Amino acid sequence: MNKSRLIGILLGSFILSIFIIRIPKLFQFLIWLLLLYLGVISSCFFIWQITQFVRYRHYETRIRQQVAPFLSLGMSLRESIEKAFGKMNEALPYKLKPQTISEVAANITSLETAMDAENAIDIYAFFVFRYVFRMTFRPHRIEDEKILYASQTLELIRQNSYFGLKTDSPDEIDKKWPEPDGIRNGILQEVGSVVFYILTDIQDFYNRLKR
Numbered sequence: 001m002n003k004s005r006l007i008g009i010l011l012g013s014f015i016l017s018i019f020i021i022r023i024p025k026l027f028q029f030l031i032w033l034l035l036l037y038l039g040v041i042s043s044c045f046f047i048w049q050i051t052q053f054v055r056y057r058h059y060e061t062r063i064r065q066q067v068a069p070f071l072s073l074g075m076s077l078r079e080s081i082e083k084a085f086g087k088m089n090e091a092l093p094y095k096l097k098p099q100t101i102s103e104v105a106a107n108i109t110s111l112e113t114a115m116d117a118e119n120a121i122d123i124y125a126f127f128v129f130r131y132v133f134r135m136t137f138r139p140h141r142i143e144d145e146k147i148l149y150a151s152q153t154l155e156l157i158r159q160n161s162y163f164g165l166k167t168d169s170p171d172e173i174d175k176k177w178p179e180p181d182g183i184r185n186g187i188l189q190e191v192g193s194v195v196f197y198i199l200t201d202i203q204d205f206y207n208r209l210k211r
Contacts, residue, residue, distance in 0.1 A: 063125035077117050078109040081124050100144045107151040115163045126165050141178050150176040
């Protein structure tokens with residue numbers, strides 16, 4: 001940082017402090033109350049996102065458990081994911097077509113050329129959470145075309161010998177997710193996704209250290 005910029009910052013801070021001192025006590029109180037309110041709201045939202053992240057990790061374990069029985073029967077990874085995904089689809093309020101489920105399973109298991117089966121199941125679990133459940137635990141609306149497009153355009157990020165799904169750009173999200181149900185849900189979904197991705201990066205860094 002050059003000297004002129006530092007002097008500018010210090011001078012601006014000095015002028016701001018004089019201005020604040022001259023504000024009546026009531027306005028000062030209201031400003032600090034507003035800052036406190038924003039701090040509490042931000043903290044609550046962040047804690048909620050951490051809770052959602054922990055729930056996702058438990059959800060990921062459940063996805064593994066849904067695939068594992070089919071693998072134990074001697075089915076291929078593709079058949080196992082297709083069966084598990086189809087069973088999950090039966091409980092969704094908006095059903096995907098059988099052809100969609102089959103193609104998604106094929107696209108995900110094609111990643112076995114670059115990773116092991118365990119890693120591919122991780123990709124499947126996060127794929128379902130990101131594109132079917134849309135970073136929540138109750139999908140409102142899903143579209144076969146967008147789910148197919150998401151499975152056909154998977155972008156991976158490599159961390160040592162482990163692969164994860166790359167974060168989608170805003171343009172790609174529009175192609176892979178249906179329009180949010182209402183403006184409020186859309187805003188919460190966008191902000192929640194950003195925080196979730198940050199927490200996911202932290203978890204991936206932790207996994208990288210363990211490996």
